[in-house]
Amino acid sequence: MGKQIAIIGLGLMGGSLAKALQSKWDVTITGVDQDQTTIETAMAERTIQYGLNHLETLSWEVFDLIIFCTPIEITLQWMERIDGKVKDTATVIDIGSTKGQVMQLAAKVNYDFIGGHPMVGSEKSGYIHSKGHLFENAYFILTPLEQSKEEKITLLYEMIDAIGAMPITMDAEQHDLFTAVISHVPHIIASALVHMIKEFDHKEVLIKLAAGGFKDITRIASSSPHLWQHISLSNKEKIDLVLKQLLTTIDEYKQRLREENNDYLFTYFSKAKEMRDQIVDTVNTDIPKQYALIVDIEDRPGMIAKISTLLYEHQINIKNIGIIHNREFENGCLKIILENRLDQVSAYQVLQKHEYLVFK
Numbered sequence: 001m002g003k004q005i006a007i008i009g010l011g012l013m014g015g016s017l018a019k020a021l022q023s024k025w026d027v028t029i030t031g032v033d034q035d036q037t038t039i040e041t042a043m044a045e046r047t048i049q050y051g052l053n054h055l056e057t058l059s060w061e062v063f064d065l066i067i068f069c070t071p072i073e074i075t076l077q078w079m080e081r082i083d084g085k086v087k088d089t090a091t092v093i094d095i096g097s098t099k100g101q102v103m104q105l106a107a108k109v110n111y112d113f114i115g116g117h118p119m120v121g122s123e124k125s126g127y128i129h130s131k132g133h134l135f136e137n138a139y140f141i142l143t144p145l146e147q148s149k150e151e152k153i154t155l156l157y158e159m160i161d162a163i164g165a166m167p168i169t170m171d172a173e174q175h176d177l178f179t180a181v182i183s184h185v186p187h188i189i190a191s192a193l194v195h196m197i198k199e200f201d202h203k204e205v206l207i208k209l210a211a212g213g214f215k216d217i218t219r220i221a222s223s224s225p226h227l228w229q230h231i232s233l234s235n236k237e238k239i240d241l242v243l244k245q246l247l248t249t250i251d252e253y254k255q256r257l258r259e260e261n262n263d264y265l266f267t268y269f270s271k272a273k274e275m276r277d278q279i280v281d282t283v284n285t286d287i288p289k290q291y292a293l294i295v296d297i298e299d300r301p302g303m304i305a306k307i308s309t310l311l312y313e314h315q316i317n318i319k320n321i322g323i324i325h326n327r328e329f330e331n332g333c334l335k336i337i338l339e340n341r342l343d344q345v346s347a348y349q350v351l352q353k354h355e356y357l358v359f360k
């Protein structure tokens, strides 16, 4: 019969986790979501064996693993309400984007709660956008308490391995600072850049012209406002600290620009380039960026061969092809480099025609 798992919240993340666990582990999944259509779809697709549209009557004591995939404030409410209701051998986790608040509460409740955060997602939300291979090659952060039991951490390592992700352990404080730096503040800045447009005349023209860099850097401003409102409130101290540091950097730039300090300006951009190029290197060591396509596929044997053959049949030369082994903030995990722009466009069309999810 396998493990009895409850997944609370079957949206983008919960739906994806349910799909991944259903296909990769020996499990019986009960899915709970307030949205009845979500439950019906997940049942029809056999993502879950049992479905419920409210939490009040859930038999918490039957589950080996309970996973909260709800907005953080809902997770906090229910973490308190289930105290005394889960069995001793159960492991309870969440996958929320901030860890300070949940881990403070985890230290008080009388069951074993370990924080989790897969460092992958998208600007979309809801079950409709969920996919079983979302977690492949993504980092999955765990924030255990000092008293967390070894066998429960091991179980979560097994789960992370089963869904194709890579576990990293840290404490909640460190997690919230790191994510403020690499995720939360970048989301705030992306939205600030979009707001900046309205401060200037000819807004419509500016929007029309906003391509290239502006479009790249503001993609994440299209994320769920509800999600980011709650992430912001739930990590306000760390976000404040990081924003302060960022404003110091910008103020210094402004000052040096006024002084026309040429050396400073060059160093500003060259140091940033040097560091940004290193990030690209850790994501993928040997694939250059130009004429690239990203294909959202499952990381399983034969997929590269299948796509290479398809492009070969259409006389499209591949310069390089490889799996991206860190999917954080990426749309897909197979990266293809083409010889030239024409091949890039042709490959894009061929792959789309064969119903691959492909990004330029």
Ligand SMILES: NC(=O)C1=CN([C@@H]2O[C@H](COP(=O)(O)OP(=O)(O)OC[C@H]3O[C@@H](n4cnc5c(N)ncnc54)[C@H](O)[C@@H]3O)[C@@H](O)[C@H]2O)C=CC1
Pocket (backbone or CB within 6 Å): 008, 009, 010, 011, 012, 013, 014, 032, 033, 034, 035, 038, 053, 054, 055, 069, 070, 071, 072, 074, 095, 096, 097, 098, 117, 118, 119, 120, 121, 122, 123, 124, 125, 126, 127, 227, 231
């Ligand atoms: N969206 C992303 O890219 C990522 C999100 N996360 C975290 O995952 C969690 C969920 O986010 P998403 O899946 O993106 O949101 P979502 O909006 O796609 O899904 C949330 C689901 O929870 C359900 N829900 C809300 N309140 C409920 C309640 N009281 N009872 C039952 N169901 C309820 C909603 O109906 C919805 O289906 C959040 O805590 C977020 O911080 C973590 C990593 C990435």
Ligand SMILES: O=C(O)C(=O)Cc1ccc(O)cc1
Pocket (backbone or CB within 6 Å): 096, 097, 118, 119, 120, 121, 122, 123, 183, 220, 329, 330
């Ligand atoms: O799509 C993107 O770029 C994201 O930033 C997705 C994301 C959103 C929230 C998280 O806690 C982790 C990842």
